[in-house]
Amino acid sequence: MTFNIAGYINSAGRVQVDDLDLDAFVRHPLSAATLRCLRYMSDVESHTVCYLRDVLVTPSHRDPDVTAFMSMWAFEEFWHGEAIDEVLRLHGLKADYEHIRSVRAAQGLKDRISPVLQSVAANTIGEDFVAVHMTWGAINEWSAHAAYGSLIEKEGHPELTKLLSRIQQQETRHLAFYASQARDRLARSRRARALTRWTTQRFWAPVGSTIEPEEETRFVLRHLLGDEAGAKAIRQIDEKVAKLPGMAGLTLVERGVARFGTGARTPAAGPRRKGRPAPG
Structure with a gap:
């Protein structure tokens, strides 16, 4: 089924929070584990504009459907971060632009050279790179949806x-x-198909793992996906990925989370590869 881009553009907007009983978070505070996960999620949502920056220097920017979608996508993701930050502040946690600035500053040199490297590689490859970007985005969005569901x-x-x-x-x-x-x-x-399969196999990593400290990624993955329900969610995502043309037989998410000690798969020997930031 073709995605209705016009319908999405006309209905995209800020996530509704005005009718929430925010005082309920004061009367019944969230657990420390949930707050830690929300911090991670907020950091990922707030980093979306940086992912967008990296994508706009690739052939993806030439497709008007893609750029129309991504304009609205970045807008909605921004407000996801803002809404989560409000919950964090109600618990006395620092959640402001200074924190976001510190997360971005912590990326160091890799953040400065990332758009350059991605631009050179992607524009050398050409139009077929867009399939990598779209597949990567789908995996990350499936993962984020599952993570929110687990936290609920x-x-x-x-x-x-x-x-x-x-x-x-x-x-x-x-x-x-x-x-x-x-x-x-x-x-x-x-x-x-060949390019996407090769790239995702070698570089995909769990959402947020390229911007957050390893111990935070490990904690969030174990808390949200470390039980039987989490294992089922991981399998379901991999099954969806495997149904994409050329992606049959891959277990990208299972392998990715295993590198952080979550799931049944034993991590391969040798150093852990880190994936490039991608939409989340």
Whole structure:
């Protein structure tokens, strides 16, 4: 099914928070584990504009459907971060632009050279690179949707459930765009299929793992996906990825989370590869 880009543009917007009972977070505070996960999620959502920067220097910027979607995607993701930050502040945690600035500053040299390297590689490859970007985005959005769902189930806080469910609803449309684009682009180009399979196998890593300290990624993955329900969610994401043209037989998410000690797969010997930042 073709994604309705015009319908999405006309209905995209800020996640609704005005009707939430924010005082409920004061009366019934969230657990320390949930707050730690929310901090991680906020950092990822707030970093979206940096992912967008890296993508706009690639052939993806030449497709008006892609740029129209990504303009609205970055807008909605910004407000996801703002909404989560409000919850963090209600618990006495620092959640402001100074914190966001510190996360970006911590990326150091890799952040400065990332758009240069990605531009050179992607523009050398050409149009087929867009299939990599779309597939990567789909994997990340499936992962983010599962993570929010797991946090809803584990915490069981009514107002948090309302907020995260609304974020999930918007993430559902994001992943629908990425998956639709990935299927179409992979289906029509053998080169795109080979390139996407090779790139994701070697460089994909769990959402946020390229910007957060390793111990935070390890904690979040174990807390949200380290049980039987999490293992099932991981398998379901890999099954969705495997249905994309040229991606059969891959277990990208299972392998990716295993590098952080989550799931059943034993990590391969040798140093852990880190993936490039991609949409989340």
